[in-house]
Amino acid sequence: MGWTGKIAPMALWLAASGTAMAATPAPSATEGVRNVPGFALPLSPYLSPEAQAAMRSAVVNGDPVAKMDNATVLKELAAIRKGADAWAYGEIQALRERYPVELHHERWNGVPVVRVEPHSAPADPAQRRLLIELHGGAFVFGRADSLGLLEAIPVASMTGATVVAVGYRQGPEHHFPAASEDVAAVYRAALEKMPAQHIGLFGCSAGGVLTGESLAWFDKEKLPMPAAAGLFCAGGDARYGGDSRYVAAAVTDALLPHADGTLPIMEDLYYGKVDFRDPLVSPVFSDAVLARFPPTLFITATRAAEMSNVAYTHSRLVDLGRASDLHVWDGLGHAFHLDARLPESQQAYRVMARFFARHLQMPLPASPGE
Numbered sequence: 182m183g184w185t186g187k188i189a190p191m192a193l194w195l196a197a198s199g200t201a202m203a204a205t206p207a208p209s210a211t212e213g214v215r216n217v218p219g220f221a222l223p224l225s226p227y228l229s230p231e232a233q234a235a236m237r238s239a240v241v242n243g244d245p246v247a248k249m250d251n252a253t254v255l256k257e258l259a260a261i262r263k264g265a266d267a268w269a270y271g272e273i274q275a276l277r278e279r280y281p282v283e284l285h286h287e288r289w290n291g292v293p294v295v296r297v298e299p300h301s302a303p304a305d306p307a308q309r310r311l312l313i314e315l316h317g318g319a320f321v322f323g324r325a326d327s328l329g330l331l332e333a334i335p336v337a338s339m340t341g342a343t344v345v346a347v348g349y350r351q352g353p354e355h356h357f358p359a360a361s362e363d364v365a366a367v368y369r370a371a372l373e374k375m376p377a378q379h380i381g382l383f384g385c386s387a388g389g390v391l392t393g394e395s396l397a398w399f400d401k402e403k404l405p406m407p408a409a410a411g412l413f414c415a416g417g418d419a420r421y422g423g424d425s426r427y428v429a430a431a432v433t434d435a436l437l438p439h440a441d442g443t444l445p446i447m448e449d450l451y452y453g454k455v456d457f458r459d460p461l462v463s464p465v466f467s468d469a470v471l472a473r474f475p476p477t478l479f480i481t482a483t484r485a486a487e488m489s490n491v492a493y494t495h496s497r498l499v500d501l502g503r504a505s506d507l508h509v510w511d512g513l514g515h516a517f518h519l520d521a522r523l524p525e526s527q528q529a530y531r532v533m534a535r536f537f538a539r540h541l542q543m544p545l546p547a548s549p550g551e
Contacts, residue, residue, distance in 0.1 A: 225512020229524040247435035262322040269327035280338035289370035292363045293348035295325045299337040301546035310342040310543045317386025320451035331519045339534040341546040352451030361398040377405035389415025397464040406475045409540035413480040414516045416490030417465030420457045423489020465494045476504035478536045482513035
């Protein structure tokens with residue numbers, strides 16, 4: 182598969198959002214199913230010129246991954262991984278020019294991590310905080326030093342916090358709960374350095390799903406909860422669900438899922454045979470687990486497959502009396518903020534920085550590199 186110059190930057194992330202499904206005949210209206218006629222969907226008038234150009238490019242270039250079944254994904258996985266990393270490394274070069282940071286490759290409790298130290302860190306050690314980042318990639322591609330740094334670098338610079346991007350184990354070489362175990366190992370190492378109220382946890386796409394799973398895992402292991410968490414481009418249901426899963430598939434020209442949502446997605450190469458209503462997999466289905474979540478921030482967009490999942494998880498947390506913030510950008514797709522050039526991405530990073538500053542009680546740097 183030739184990736185260079187042939188795939189829009191967000192295409193891999195659309196594939197990671199659960200859109201790679203097989204089609205099924207439409208049920209009848211008597212089953213409560215509405216058959217939606219085709220129509221022309223223009224770009225959102227609320228998008229910045231930069232975002233309009235990015236979305237226009239995504240429409241023109243399409244997404245060759247979105248219609249792959251898992252057998253094809255396995256066959257092409259080496260190329261998918263290589264293409265995702267190559268794209269990310271190119272983006273990271275520009276990010277490091279914009280956001281002054283130092284990168285340190287380490288192992289925390291045996292798990293590979295990249296520690297991102299921002300030049301904007303507070304001089305007073307007592308004011309320093311730690312954020313743990315979990316990269317996306319459908320639990321089958323991406324690395325801490327590639328996709329992970331797309332978030333870790335701007336978040337570190339704009340918060341002044343140390344960000345540790347985690348190289349957790351993925352499928353098909355490893356299976357659930359390998360990733361949750363790795364995050365817990367890193368979190369235990371972090372707790373040796375500072376108290377839980379000075380630590381935050383966040384991730385995008387599969388990393389956002391893993392953030393929720395990790396909180397459930399911490400609860401199982403009787404670990405103290407971090408001060409705050411961010412589920413970006415993800416909710417508490419590992420299978421995704423709701424209206425947006427269908428809408429996003431139609432908008433991105435991917436194959437529509439079955440009405441029951443049971444068809445395979447890339448993540449199945451990691452999950453294998455699990456119960457997707459197990460709260461360690463999908464914490465949204467357990468009020469007892471959600472009731473112990475820390476303050477949580479959700480970031481999504483109206484053309485993202487996870488939007489319904491995100492909204493439902495947010496509503497469950499709010500109903501349980503938990504602190505939860507939800508921010509939705511119109512007209513953008515899955516993981517839009519990983520393109521730091523977009524004004525909307527800068528808005529999203531400011532939301533993240535203010536959220537973590539509030540809940541970790543840390544001062545934001547005066548010149549974060551925006």
